[in-house]
Amino acid sequence: MQKLTGLSPLMLAPLVLALSLVACGDKNASSDAKTNGAPVAAVAAPAGTSWADMVKATPEGGFVMGNPDAPLKIVEFASLTCSHCADFSENGFPVLRDKYVNTGKVSYELRNxxxxxxxxxxxxxxRCGGAEPFFPLSEQIFAYQPTLFEKAQAMGEATYKAAVEAPAQERFVKLAQNVGLIEFVMQRGISEDQAKQCLADTKTAEALADGVQKASTTYNIEGTPTFLINGTKVDNVASWPLLEAQLREAGA
Known part of the structure; x- marks a missing residue:
């Protein structure tokens, strides 16, 4: 299991939300995604739009971009504190979006x-701004990861413990304040009041935690990132080159 750089074990202590700690970048054993490999035809987006700009929330708690009828549907289970997920965000996601999603052949869903x-x-x-800014904000938080870890380490165990032991509506507000995330999203169009309201939203936090438990049971997820193609977890794929090879094999 890959630990957060420079953080003590206390920094990874689970909360009362019963969050699962899984490895970052572990390889998972499962069956390959089932596709027939026939070439997939491109589909033009509606006039004046691009498929990557079409983003909506999904019933499973993620956000999906692209052609809703795309024959190849990718789902990524990702952690914002996973370095391998940050690497995919930097090196894989832009290519996936521009080269595959925008052709209408592939849709891409990110589930936290x-x-x-x-x-x-x-x-x-x-998730605070809804569907439209979800992907840009996620990309930018991934890029902020080294600074996030530095600020978390500087926080110290006593301050961290006080934050996570605060009442449920306060704990994530306190954590965000200490690692600079409220100011970070304020610079990207989320107001301070809006950020604090989202951080105090225990219903959403509980839904995210429940989603982790359900995904773990359904897909036997042991590491992040984990990818599905057309609903099937793919073997030993935790990087963009490996995922792209699967897409090409599937006809993208």
């Missing part, structure tokens, strides 16, 4: 697989 309190804090803020 929350592993720790800092991860939950980031996930609540990434």
């Amino acid at each position: 697989y929350v592993r720790d309190p800092l991860d939950m804090t980031g996930a609540l803020l990434a």
Whole structure:
């Protein structure tokens, strides 16, 4: 299991939300995604739009971009505090979006697989503006990851413990304040009041935690990122080159 850089074990202590801690970047054994491999035809987006701009929430608690009728549907379970997920965000997601999603051949859904309190804090803020800014905010939080870890380490165990032991509506607000995430999202169009309201939203936090438990049971997720293609978890795929190879094999 890969630990957060420079953080003590206390920094990864689970909260009363019963969040699962899973490895970051572990390889998962499962059957390959079932596709016939026939070439998939491109589909033009409606006039004046691009498929990547079409984003909506999903019943499973994620956000999906792209052609809703795309024959190839990718789901990523990702943690905002996972370095391998941050690497995919930087090196894979832009290519996936521009080269595959925008052809109408592929849709891409990101589901937050929350592993720790800092991860939950980031996930609540990434979702705070709704569907439209979700992907840009998630990308930017992934890029902020090194600074996030530095600020978390500087917080110290006593301050961290006080934050996570605060009442449920306060704990993620306190964590976000200490690691600079409220100011971070304020610079990206989320007001301070809106950010604090999202961080105090225990219903959403509980739904995210429940989603982790359900995904773990359904897909036997042991590490992040984990990818599905057309509903099937793919073997040993935790990087963009490997995922792209699967897409090409599937006809994208």
